[in-house]
Amino acid sequence: MNTLILTIDDESLRIAADKIIGGEVVAFKTETVYGLGANAYDKEAVKKIFEAKGRPADNPLIVHVADAPMLLDVCEEISDKGKLIINRLMPGAITIVARKKNVIPDIVTAGLDTVAVRIPSSIEALRFIKSAGVPIAAPSANTSTRPSPTNAKRVYEDLNGKIGLILDGGGCEIGIESTVLDITVDPPAILRPGGVSQEDIESVIGKVNVSTHSGRVRSPGQKYKHYSPLVPLVLFQRGDTAAVIAWYRSNMVSGKKTAVLYSGVNNYPKDLISVSLGDSYSEAAHSLFEALRALENEYDEILIEGFTDEGVGAALNDRLKKASGIK
Numbered sequence: 001m002n003t004l005i006l007t008i009d010d011e012s013l014r015i016a017a018d019k020i021i022g023g024e025v026v027a028f029k030t031e032t033v034y035g036l037g038a039n040a041y042d043k044e045a046v047k048k049i050f051e052a053k054g055r056p057a058d059n060p061l062i063v064h065v066a067d068a069p070m071l072l073d074v075c076e077e078i079s080d081k082g083k084l085i086i087n088r089l090m091p092g093a094i095t096i097v098a099r100k101k102n103v104i105p106d107i108v109t110a111g112l113d114t115v116a117v118r119i120p121s122s123i124e125a126l127r128f129i130k131s132a133g134v135p136i137a138a139p140s141a142n143t144s145t146r147p148s149p150t151n152a153k154r155v156y157e158d159l160n161g162k163i164g165l166i167l168d169g170g171g172c173e174i175g176i177e178s179t180v181l182d183i184t185v186d187p188p189a190i191l192r193p194g195g196v197s198q199e200d201i202e203s204v205i206g207k208v209n210v211s212t213h214s215g216r217v218r219s220p221g222q223k224y225k226h227y228s229p230l231v232p233l234v235l236f237q238r239g240d241t242a243a244v245i246a247w248y249r250s251n252m253v254s255g256k257k258t259a260v261l262y263s264g265v266n267n268y269p270k271d272l273i274s275v276s277l278g279d280s281y282s283e284a285a286h287s288l289f290e291a292l293r294a295l296e297n298e299y300d301e302i303l304i305e306g307f308t309d310e311g312v313g314a315a316l317n318d319r320l321k322k323a324s325g326i327k
Ligand code: TXA
Pocket: 030, 032, 033, 034, 035, 036, 059, 060, 061, 062, 095, 097, 109, 112, 114, 115, 116, 118, 138, 139, 140, 141, 176, 177, 178, 179, 180, 191, 192, 218, 219, 220, 221, 222
């Protein structure tokens, strides 16, 4: 299959909408990461997402809608706290898990009786959903297990030949996936940390639980190898700069080309190859996946210290743990 990359405009949106209505998949930009979308009502189309990504069938998808009325087309009764989340934090990098309506086929939710729904804030994503006119089921637009793509070029790298169209809307502003919040339980539970922090959620609805590492897998995606570059990523405790340096130097002895990723001030000696993720946690979120994809081609190993769990730091730590193979 020939994979077209089209800059988003009225004409490419029409082509994308035709593809969606015709049962094809289209990759599109959101403010978090690029998504690989299909008509959420069309189970044959959704099947093509799983095939293109090589995604396990028991990992459910997020349904993307343009506004609250469209959200109510796919969810049953929303709790009061859920309504507050919709009113105060959507559109944005947050996904709610609610009871699903029967219009959503089982393939989207991997047979669960709940559905994950989000209203993206990205203008490009909203234009795409509105022109398609149907809810869009979409996981991140990477090959399964790889770091999520935050620009059209990285989508092409993974899915060239497997999908017909990438709508190029430029780079993703946030760079890390949405927070998944289960509102079917009280207090609601964060199943995956993401672009909207626990602090932001609690300022709206009060205390929430965090069940990302509970024994029972509640968000099936959390059990798989994920976000991994082609070369090993080694995660160190925050502040364990000495251990990073020792590891790096022993790699030098064995001839391994190594790069260190850091955020904020560079505390590493000048002879180490160190790559900045930016000054703040939000800059680190913005550049992490792209940095992993850029460095994997030039280095044999990537080293990084963890973040504090404040704000988007919790999501960064979650992605780093998964990418480095820590369960
Ligand atoms: O920012 C994002 O969320 C991006 C963009 C494209 O919107 N999407 C994304 O999708 O990250 P994906 O498929 O890579 O991750 C979806 C996560 C998985 O961890 C999945 O298990 C969880 O959401 N999920 C989906 N439906 C669920 C459900 N009914 N109950 C619990 N978890 C669910």
